[in-house]
Amino acid sequence: MNKKSQLTNSQIIQAALSVAAEKGAGKVTLDAVAKAAGVSKGGLIYHFPSKEALISAMVQQLIEEAECQRSLQERTESSTLAAVLQTRAHFTRQIAGNTAMAILAAAAEQPALLQPVQQHNKDVMQQIQAEHGNALQATLLLLASEALIYHDLLNLSPFTAAERSALEQQLVQQARELQV
Amino acid sequence: MNKKSQLTNSQIIQAALSVAAEKGAGKVTLDAVAKAAGVSKGGLIYHFPSKEALISAMVQQLIEEAECQRSLQERTESSTLAAVLQTRAHFTRQIAGNTAMAILAAAAEQPALLQPVQQHNKDVMQQIQAEHGNALQATLLLLASEALIYHDLLNLSPFTAAERSALEQQLVQQARELQV
DNA sequence: AGCAAAAAACCGACCAGTTGGTACAGTAAA
DNA sequence: TTTACTGTACCAACTGGTCGGTTTTTTGCT
Numbered sequence: 046m047n048k049k050s051q052l053t054n055s056q057i058i059q060a061a062l063s064v065a066a067e068k069g070a071g072k073v074t075l076d077a078v079a080k081a082a083g084v085s086k087g088g089l090i091y092h093f094p095s096k097e098a099l100i101s102a103m104v105q106q107l108i109e110e111a112e113c114q115r116s117l118q119e120r121t122e123s124s125t126l127a128a129v130l131q132t133r134a135h136f137t138r139q140i141a142g143n144t145a146m147a148i149l150a151a152a153a154e155q156p157a158l159l160q161p162v163q164q165h166n167k168d169v170m171q172q173i174q175a176e177h178g179n180a181l182q183a184t185l186l187l188l189a190s191e192a193l194i195y196h197d198l199l200n201l202s203p204f205t206a207a208e209r210s211a212l213e214q215q216l217v218q219q220a221r222e223l224q225v
Numbered sequence: 226m227n228k229k230s231q232l233t234n235s236q237i238i239q240a241a242l243s244v245a246a247e248k249g250a251g252k253v254t255l256d257a258v259a260k261a262a263g264v265s266k267g268g269l270i271y272h273f274p275s276k277e278a279l280i281s282a283m284v285q286q287l288i289e290e291a292e293c294q295r296s297l298q299e300r301t302e303s304s305t306l307a308a309v310l311q312t313r314a315h316f317t318r319q320i321a322g323n324t325a326m327a328i329l330a331a332a333a334e335q336p337a338l339l340q341p342v343q344q345h346n347k348d349v350m351q352q353i354q355a356e357h358g359n360a361l362q363a364t365l366l367l368l369a370s371e372a373l374i375y376h377d378l379l380n381l382s383p384f385t386a387a388e389r390s391a392l393e394q395q396l397v398q399q400a401r402e403l404q405v
Numbered sequence: 406a407g408c409a410a411a412a413a414a415c416c417g418a419c420c421a422g423t424t425g426g427t428a429c430a431g432t433a434a435a
Numbered sequence: 436t437t438t439a440c441t442g443t444a445c446c447a448a449c450t451g452g453t454c455g456g457t458t459t460t461t462t463g464c465t
């Protein structure tokens with residue numbers, strides 16, 4: 046696994062994500078991904094010996110990206126909760142299109158592939174509950190923010206872009222005001 | 226469309242829901258549904274001329290069921306919000322297994338099929354916001370409750386059953402205390 | 406009520422296209 | 436020589452959907 050290989054590896058994952066975003070979760074086929082990545086099918090299989098491995102890698106990639114962005118926000122926010130909410134407010138608009146369908150693809154294919162996401166969510170939840178005296182209100186804010194993400198995920202948002210944006214800001218605001 | 230036909234019709238939908246629940250969203254195939262419903266493939270197609278029509282009917286069924294259960298709760302609750310939260314607390318445990326994967330199947334197949342769900346959500350949201358002076362807190366509670374549902378939907382819940390149950394009760398409690 | 410014709414409900418073999426995955430000969434670079 | 440592929444041909448399984456035919460139910464008429 047040298048640099049070239051790593052590069053191809055991430056090219057394939059990116060291609061898979063964009064296929065999911067552009068053609069829908071149901072259209073993430075090996076052929077489509079190979080074509081989008083500019084790789085032969087044989088090459089794809091060389092890197093990811095099965096579709097399951099590919100989707101698993103996609104999920105992993107999403108988690109790492111989210112974690113990275115959050116740790117950036119944590120430098121300027123007073124609490125983990127505020128950092129998470131602030132990150133999500135940005136995160137959503139930037140790459141939700143990609144991530145949404147990818148996660149959906151994983152879920153439909155094999156729900157077990159989402160287990161890393163669950164673990165990640167659990168960690169965040171526990172850290173935030175430990176951080177705040179008023180655990181209930183903190184949990185509430187976190188859950189509300191998650192609901193907004195799920196709305197994007199399934200294209201189910203009942204809000205206009207403006208409402209949505211205002212709501213996100215209000216969530217962050219409330220998180221900042223919450224006693225730590 | 227006589228009684229027999231209507232019966233078969235609903236048998237097929239129920240079968241489709243249970244296939245989705247038991248084998249996962251990705252396994253909702255016409256053959257599987259037909260077999261589960263005790264009908265031939267031809268018979269299935271007679272009732273639902275395409276898979277899209279079938280899934281659309283599934284979604285419709287879910288919405289109607291949810292609406293029905295909620296209107297029951299509204300008799301004993303002080304506000305729509307409290308009724309919705311209370312309904313969801315029950316709803317989830319009873320038929321979430323079925324509904325979850327069904328909605329997922331629809332989403333993966335063709336996101337547009339979830340539009341009725343979006344409309345339904347929008348209606349509920351607007352009614353509740355209109356009902357409450359403190360629209361933000363009401364929205365927060367509603368969103369948090371939705372997040373719990375989405376957790377089930379994707380098997381992503383970070384809570385134990387007990388935590389989850391307690392949380393649901395706290396949501397209902399807060400909704401009741403909220404000024405109307 | 407009884408009965409034939411028509412319509413609705415249903416069957417299941419079959420089809421064409423797609424999918425994940427294999428196999429393998431060859432190639433370019435490190 | 437190993438690693439990292441390309442390219443293509445191929446396959447078995449599965450998928451949504453068709454189609455001609457059969458059974459069941461309803462209808463119209465006596």
